[in-house]
Amino acid sequence: MITLAMDTxxxxxxxxxxxxxTLLAGTSSECFKKQSEALFPRLQQILDDxxxxxxxxxxxxxxxxxxxxxxxxxxxxxxxxxxSQRGIPLYTLSTLQLYAGTASSxxxxxxxRSHRAYAGxxxxxxxxxxxxxxxxxxxxxxxxxxPGILLGDVAAGSRNPETPDFLKNFIDLRDxxxxxxxxxxxVPRYLKESDAYKTPGGHxx
Numbered sequence: 001m002i003t004l005a006m007d008t009x010x011x012x013x014x015x016x017x018x019x020x021x022t023l024l025a026g027t028s029s030e031c032f033k034k035q036s037e038a039l040f041p042r043l044q045q046i047l048d049d050x051x052x053x054x055x056x057x058x059x060x061x062x063x064x065x066x067x068x069x070x071x072x073x074x075x076x077x078x079x080x081x082x083x084s085q086r087g088i089p090l091y092t093l094s095t096l097q098l099y100a101g102t103a104s105s106x107x108x109x110x111x112x113r114s115h116r117a118y119a120g121x122x123x124x125x126x127x128x129x130x131x132x133x134x135x136x137x138x139x140x141x142x143x144x145x146x147p148g149i150l151l152g153d154v155a156a157g158s159r160n161p162e163t164p165d166f167l168k169n170f171i172d173l174r175d176x177x178x179x180x181x182x183x184x185x186x187v188p189r190y191l192k193e194s195d196a197y198k199t200p201g202g203h204x205x
């Protein structure tokens with residue numbers, strides 16, 4: 001079973017090809033505001049590296065938010081076209097779950113502008129409560145009341161976030177993938193108005 005995994009929801013571009021649980025080829029790097037132009041060359045590169053073509057892909061999994069208003073749509077658009085044209089399954093995963101992976105206890109904070117953060121607490125790959133947008137004071141308290149490692153791009157107090165392994169986390173979270181019953185009806189999950197999703201800063205890929 002060949003799986004294509006893609007994440008363009010936030011600052012990174014991650015794309016991986018897996019044969020069951022084995023990573024065949026993959027790429028993951030910060031690519032802020034350049035995901036749309038970089039995604040297809042990256043996909044072609046990993047297909048070439050694995051000796052595969054788009055016709056060999058049996059299923060697709062993507063992150064569906066929260067994240068950049070434009071970023072979430074990039075991988076989702078490609079995935080919907082591929083899944084609908086080929087008649088293959090499409091799955092989604094929360095961006096915050098991808099950051100946390102299967103850590104026993106993790107807090108994820110992603111910059112949401114104006115001293116706010118997308119926040120979530122994840123235990124063994126499962127969100128323990130719905131994702132939230134919190135102010136700086138609120139997310140400091142959130143991290144203080146939810147023990148665990150810190151991931152993302154927002155520091156909390158004196159704690160700096162750790163760097164996740166997105167390619168490993170995608171396949172480790174297989175049991176958390178949510179099947180999309182109607183590919184054409186799949187939509188990004190946004191937590192606030194669209195103009196607030198234009199995340200500032202970052203580096204090109």
